[in-house]
Amino acid sequence: MRTPLNDPAPCEDPLRLDRQLCFQFYAASNLIGRLYAPVLARLNLTYSQYLVMLVLWEEDGQNVGAIGKRLHLDTGTLTPLLKRMETLGHLVRQRDREDERRVRISLTASGKALREEALHVPEIMTRGQDLEELDGLRRTLAGVVEALKGGRPRPDRA
């Protein structure tokens, strides 16, 4: 039996920070957010707000739930986020007449115009990188995200 803090085989210690895949995601996500912040600040957007804009630039007038489904965020995150974005003038929130439970999110003129500015962002952030490599990684991670969405596919409980 092993005593705490005296693992006889520390290199195989399952709790070593560097061995945790989850930590690599956590660290990368935080560091990426920090790199985007100053670039997006010039568009008067936070990183999360930028993601919402990406969703709305693809299709304007979606309701809160549809945006949340796309970004894997719930209303506890989105409602205040969208209110801040409305205050900033990027979009407007209005109850759906057809179904008063829903809130439709529509870009303002300035919100639509902001897309032109944002077109530079991906280029700025990937400058000097191997685009083939980044795209391969993106595909790999898209698969990981897909697997995580399902709460992880159990191993076919044999």
Add this chain to the structure above:
Amino acid sequence: MRTPLNDPAPCEDPLRLDRQLCFQFYAASNLIGRLYAPVLARLNLTYSQYLVMLVLWEEDGQNVGAIGKRLHLDTGTLTPLLKRMETLGHLVRQRDREDERRVRISLTASGKALREEALHVPEIMTRGQDLEELDGLRRTLAGVVEALKGGRPRPDRA
């Protein structure tokens, strides 16, 4: 010249959400945190607190800055986080006598004992997964994190 929202080649639209590598990291990190939460709750830890414990289980008695360097977090995040963990009884914070600017973080007996419980966590979280594949991905991401740490290695500005 392209008009906003009417890109003639939408499949090559650089702003499509699914094409953003950053979003895959963001989504994966959030989803992973959600999967860990219920498992770690049984240890009375949040995900961030778990990471701090991993660092301290490797080496007890580090100061705030050393922990922050390891996790890529600053004192604005760590100070309140460590105070909460002290309240929970996982660790104690005490000024270093040698250098009164420093605060040394030491595990309590229960904090050390918690490691035994935590040993199950990596196994629970990776159950049913291809461990070779996860380790390959971990290595790839470790490289990405390393690159991000340097604020990204400029392309040797030729």
Add this chain to the structure above:
DNA sequence: CTCAATTAAATTGTGCACAATATAAGTCCG
């Protein structure tokens, strides 16, 4: 020795994330 510069941590203020709960609108069955 003294005071400017540096370093370590804490504080302040903003903006996410998320679980849990609440509110209210729509649906459906008898």
Add this chain to the structure above:
DNA sequence: CGGACTTATATTGTGCACAATTTAATTGAG
């Protein structure tokens, strides 16, 4: 119609992240 049920969003409360600033201890040049 009417009440159970479901769906869509909002609210509440906690805990991060992080930039910017502050406080206090240490270092170091003159």
